[in-house]
Amino acid sequence: MAHINQNFEKLPGSYLFAEIARRTAEYKEAHPDADIIRLGIGDVTLPLIPAVRQAMHEAVDEQADAATFKGYGPYEGYDFLREAIAEHDFAARGVDVEPNEIFISDGAKSDCGNIVDLFALENKVAVCDPVYPVYVDSNALAGRAGEYDVDAEMWTDIYYMPTTAENGFCPALPLEDVDLIYLCSPNNPTGTVLTHDQLKMWVDYANDHDAIILFDAAYERFITEEGALHSIYEVEGAKSCAIEFRSFSKTAGFTGMRCGCTVIPECLVRQGQSLNEMWMRRQSTKFNGASYIIQKGAAAIYTPEGHRQVEESLDYYRENARVIKEGLEDAGLEVYGAVNSPYVWCKTPGGMDSWTFFGKLLDEAQVVTTPGAGFGPAGEGYIRLTAFGDAEQTKEALRRIKAIL
Numbered sequence: 480m481a482h483i484n485q486n487f488e489k490l491p492g493s494y495l496f497a498e499i500a501r502r503t504a505e506y507k508e509a510h511p512d513a514d515i516i517r518l519g520i521g522d523v524t525l526p527l528i529p530a531v532r533q534a535m536h537e538a539v540d541e542q543a544d545a546a547t548f549k550g551y552g553p554y555e556g557y558d559f560l561r562e563a564i565a566e567h568d569f570a571a572r573g574v575d576v577e578p579n580e581i582f583i584s585d586g587a588k589s590d591c592g593n594i595v596d597l598f599a600l601e602n603k604v605a606v607c608d609p610v611y612p613v614y615v616d617s618n619a620l621a622g623r624a625g626e627y628d629v630d631a632e633m634w635t636d637i638y639y640m641p642t643t644a645e646n647g648f649c650p651a652l653p654l655e656d657v658d659l660i661y662l663c664s665p666n667n668p669t670g671t672v673l674t675h676d677q678l679k680m681w682v683d684y685a686n687d688h689d690a691i692i693l694f695d696a697a698y699e700r701f702i703t704e705e706g707a708l709h710s711i712y713e714v715e716g717a718k719s720c721a722i723e724f725r726s727f728s729k730t731a732g733f734t735g736m737r738c739g740c741t742v743i744p745e746c747l748v749r750q751g752q753s754l755n756e757m758w759m760r761r762q763s764t765k766f767n768g769a770s771y772i773i774q775k776g777a778a779a780i781y782t783p784e785g786h787r788q789v790e791e792s793l794d795y796y797r798e799n800a801r802v803i804k805e806g807l808e809d810a811g812l813e814v815y816g817a818v819n820s821p822y823v824w825c826k827t828p829g830g831m832d833s834w835t836f837f838g839k840l841l842d843e844a845q846v847v848t849t850p851g852a853g854f855g856p857a858g859e860g861y862i863r864l865t866a867f868g869d870a871e872q873t874k875e876a877l878r879r880i881k882a883i884l
């Protein structure tokens with residue numbers, strides 16, 4: 480008899496986006512003529528930039544010619560892309576990350592989920608609350624989260640660190656020892672960034688406790704403020720305690736293309752084992768490498784032309800974020816994020832709970848948002864709006880929201 484992984488049964492249903500879709504569909508059925516504007520989903524809408532398209536067309540032609548055809552690629556990714564990342568994302572910022580510390584993948588979600596393979600069950604996991612659900616669910620599936628407490632909407636063995644306006648969206652150091660610490664900056668869902676000093680506090684903690692920081696930098700290209708960190712390796716001491724996840728999804732419209740990378744420094748060692756070597760072993764066992772065509776497309780964003788075109792797309796979303804932030808502030812709301820992120824995190828008015836405010840915006844303004852409570856208990860009292868929509872629709876959404884508040 481085959482015994483299944485019982486941890487699947489403990490997982491709560493993917494309630495959040497299913498419930499948003501259900502409520503939106505219900506509203507649409509009752510109001511078929513309603514012009515609904517969706518600022519809920521975190522997916523890009525602009526097409527691929529020309530530099531990426533051209534590089535991929537060329538790669539397709541290479542694959543169509545016996546002289547240049549490529550089969551399986553390196554598990555860890557092609558050198559041309561690893562070298563471009565090392566040079567432009569790290570060396571250009573004065574950060575020493577070598578190409579052989581960079582592992583190309585089909586995106587940050589897979590890597591954030593798969594990284595748990597490297598760690599023993601007895602590790603104590605700490606996550607920010609609210610949280611990108613992958614960090615929690617992948618540990619739950621591995622059996623490292625304990626039981627799911629339906630009332631508290633928390634796992635019994637996960638250490639939750641509230642990150643709210645009250646603590647400036649920086650998690651406080653834990654009251655008990657933790658071993659694996661997930662940090663995400665710029666943060667999904669709050670859109671806020673951790674400062675150098677805040678990250679240094681965590682790097683020092685991790686080095687002192689032989690813990691590991693799992694740092695998600697998927698949104699780093701949205702940073703506009705001088706001094707905000709694009710990588711945890713900009714913090715002294717991070718290479719001996721941190722793994723970093725990066726993604727081309729939001730940077731270059733690759734959500735449907737699939738490409739990202741994970742950085743594991745060579746000096747990152749625990750119990751005498753190199754985590755870089757362990758990850759190589761893990762990837763070569765379970766992953767046959769990202770597509771050559773996609774990696775060629777990703778490398779094109781590091782050419783001068785590609786860089787300029789990426790910035791143009793990002794500016795489009797940045798302007799949406801500004802419109803949302805200023806519109807909500809004009810409506811008298813407390814707003815966070817937006818400046819270094821495509822996400823705008825907004826406090827609900829008058830202490831309203833986040834599903835009620837979601838319902839009000841849908842009913843009265845026909846605007847779909849994401850209730851903060853869906854990202855964890857400390858997300859209660861907030862909603863998330865995204866800057867990935869159409870510019871005119873985004874402006875219209877804010878006109879409507881201002882009119883009803």
Ligand code: PLP
Nearest residue numbers: 586587588611667697726728739
């Ligand atoms: N990390 C965070 C914080 C995200 O919000 C997302 C996607 O929404 C990802 C990772 C996944 O990125 P990818 O598309 O590269 O898998």
